[in-house]
Amino acid sequence: MARRALLAGAAALAATAARAQYYPRGIEERQVRFAGTGDVTLEGTLALPLLSEIQRVPGVVLVAGSGPTDRDGNNPLIPVRxxxxxxxxxxxxxAGIASLRYDKRGIGGSAIQQRHSLDRQESYFTWGGLVGDVQEAHAELVRHDEIKPYATALLGHSEGGLLAIAASAAMGKRRPYGLVLASTPGRPLGDIVREQIARNMPALSAQAERIMAAIRATGRVPSDGPPAFRAIFPAYAGGFLQSAFAFDPATTLAPTDIPCLLLQGGADIQVVPLHDVQPLLDVLARRDAPGEALIAPMVSHNLKPVTGPDDPGFAGPLAPAIELKLVSWLGHLLGARSSP
Incomplete structure (x- = not known):
């Protein structure tokens, strides 16, 4: 019996080695450039599982959050990676799923030349332009022969989730098959920003109301705002913010039939569970389309584990519960094959 067990073990090892030859593991990254909406060139990174060398694989477009957040999810305003x-x-x-992450217009490899006037920058940073760029990123993803064009998804983080909702709703029959909303608010962005300022800078709430009212009315950012608002209301972003403030993510998602996964950190202090997320949960419950949600305790806005109330949850690995749910849900939805 011992000898048979040893022989069986040897056979299993041989079979595993043989399968490894046909199902290569690991990831290859390619740098890509593609046309965005209008006169814009975007740069990104296509990450392909080595499995794609022998068979097509599903693919996901990753959409970064607000501000100068790059394709990797880093922001110069945050002191750590x-x-x-x-x-x-x-x-x-x-897990056998490809992805395309890209620098949004004006950021990293997709940066606009600083010499351009404020008017040129305002026409460059528009809501429609950024939503259109998500659609063009999806077109770039499926252009690659390694990708199954019928097994794709959009994943947006924070404000990127709003862009992903808007893009998927606008794509009609060309839309991806799945949508992942990570730390994404279900209420209009204007309401979120107002309450963030009230929590973190209560003395400036009246100023914020004045500035936001001007943006809604004119599409321009007043020049006399306090210095603390420069990152929140950039001078060039008036048109974008005017549209973003008016966008209702839950209302836009409701009539769609795209399968949707909602990922949220229970310790998120930017998009507050359940207050900011509840409208999306309500929509997922009402729709006929498949939808799931995970609110992971002790997890931050950036989907990292936190150790306590003073831990912002910027650095470190992806929270295990978030990673497991994301990989399993997308793998099942898109038919990923991560192992033989």
Missing amino acids: VDLLKEIAQALGH
């Missing part, structure tokens, strides 16, 4: 989207790309790649 976050790498959220890079970590998501790696988790998906090891």
